[in-house]
Amino acid sequence: MALMFQDPFETLLQFQQSLDQLRSSDWLQTSPSGGGSYPPLNVFRKGDDIIIIAEVPGVPKQDLHIEAKGKTIRIAGAKNFGADANASIHRRERRGGQFDRAITLPIEIDSERIKAECRDGILAIYLPRAESDRPRSIAIT
Amino acid sequence: MAQPLEVQEKKELVAKGEKTVPARYYVPSTDIFETDDALKLVMEVPGVDRKDIDIRLEEDVLRVEARIDRSKYDGMEPLYTEYGVGHFTRSFTLSHRIDQQQIAAALSDGVLTLTLKKVQQAQPRRIEIR
Numbered sequence: 001m002a003l004m005f006q007d008p009f010e011t012l013l014q015f016q017q018s019l020d021q022l023r024s025s026d027w028l029q030t031s032p033s034g035g036g037s038y039p040p041l042n043v044f045r046k047g048d049d050i051i052i053i054a055e056v057p058g059v060p061k062q063d064l065h066i067e068a069k070g071k072t073i074r075i076a077g078a079k080n081f082g083a084d085a086n087a088s089i090h091r092r093e094r095r096g097g098q099f100d101r102a103i104t105l106p107i108e109i110d111s112e113r114i115k116a117e118c119r120d121g122i123l124a125i126y127l128p129r130a131e132s133d134r135p136r137s138i139a140i141t
Numbered sequence: 142m143a144q145p146l147e148v149q150e151k152k153e154l155v156a157k158g159e160k161t162v163p164a165r166y167y168v169p170s171t172d173i174f175e176t177d178d179a180l181k182l183v184m185e186v187p188g189v190d191r192k193d194i195d196i197r198l199e200e201d202v203l204r205v206e207a208r209i210d211r212s213k214y215d216g217m218e219p220l221y222t223e224y225g226v227g228h229f230t231r232s233f234t235l236s237h238r239i240d241q242q243q244i245a246a247a248l249s250d251g252v253l254t255l256t257l258k259k260v261q262q263a264q265p266r267r268i269e270i271r
Contacts, residue, residue, distance in 0.1 A: 012164035012211045012227070019222045038146040040224040044217035051217060055224060057185035057251035079146055081252075087181070090173035094185060097146030121187035121251015 038099040039075065039123070048134055050105060050127040057121035058094070064118060066125060068111045073125060076100040108133035151224055165227035169207070169253075178264050180239060180257040186229045187251035188213075194253060196246055203244070204232045207253065238262075 019042065039054040054075065056064065064077040078098045108130035115126040154166035169184040186194070186207040193208040207229040214226070235241065235257070243258035 010163055015211065015214060016165050016225060016227060019219050019225060038148050040148050042219060042223060042226070043221040044214070045220050046217045050220075055187040055251075057187040060250055081183075087174040087176045090175055090180075092172055093149075093170040094172050094183065095146060095149060095170075099146040118250075120189060120248075121185065 037101045038097075039101065041075075041103070048129045050107065050109070050129065052103070052123075052125040052127065054123045054125075055121065056118070056123050058096075059118075059121070059123075061118045064123060066116050068109070068114050068127075070111075071107070071109060072102055072104045073114075073127070074100070074102045075123070075125075148223075153225070153227075154230060165225060166230045167225065167227050168231050169205075169229045171231065178259055180259065182233065182255040182257065184229075184231065184253050184255075185251060186248075186253050188226075189229065189248075189251065189253075191248045194246070194248065196244075196255070198235075198241060198244065201235050201237075201241075202232050203235055203255075203257075204230070205253070205255070206230045 039056050041052055041054040044051045044053065052073065056077070056079070058081055059077055059079045063080070064075070067074040067076075076099065079096045081094070081096055105127065109127045110130045113128045117124050149170060152168040152170075154168050169186050171182060171184040174181040174183070184205065188209045189207040190210060193210065195204075195206040195208075197204045197206075209226065209228055238259050240258045240260045245256045245258075247254045247256075
């Protein structure tokens with residue numbers, strides 16, 4: 001399934017629709033805690049590599065811990081925000097707390113080359129597919 | 142804070158009018174605090190750059206629109222999804238106790254904080270007995 005975008009104004013809507021179609025995907029079904037745990041994440045494929053994107057608004061970079069072991073990636077951290085002690089609360093919709101989530105990918109990843117970045121409350125983890133896991137083209141003799 | 146953090150389903154905007162942009166909007170989770178001299182609005186807009194936030198004040202309605210950058214997802218094919226991606230928008234009606242000339246905004250780690258100063262008369266003060 002390749003995504004083709006022609007009209008720049010339509011691209012986001014088409015992208016949103018393709019995200020919706022996957023809501024029930026069982027891609028990470030074998031993970032220890034797939035779905036429902038914090039942070040919510042989306043998994044993308046770009047070429048041969050996998051990119052995990054999570055929404056972590058209000059979590060500073062230094063409060064995020066990412067570990068990789070084999071095919072499993074662990075994302076842990078804490079979201080803390082304090083309010084002034086003398087402030088009265090009118091509305092409380094944001095939630096804070098600790099989180100710890102592990103995801104197991106169905107492909108081999110090159111743990112040496114994993115990169116992670118966190119910007120504007122979005123965590124992106126780039127997971128390059130291991131050389132041993134890459135498909136090999138076979139010459140017909 | 143030791144309690145585990147739960148996922149909150151992103152709330153999609155139910156628009157009153159027809160949207161002119163063919164994209165989905167979400168309502169950012171917002172906390173509202175009041176201190177002695179100001180009202181603080183803290184909203185979560187992950188993935189939005191400061192230049193893509195539009196804050197407008199019109200007829201006592203403060204409207205915040207935060208747009209994400211779609212191009213960051215170019216060439217990426219979704220395999221598994223748990224949340225929707227879209228722009229954020231939310232409107233707040235301000236009371237006359239807010240000094241509309243003094244509204245400050247700050248963005249950090251995907252959290253937008255608006256500080257709305259109260260007008261002098263609305264601030265608590267001590268009344269001396271003569």
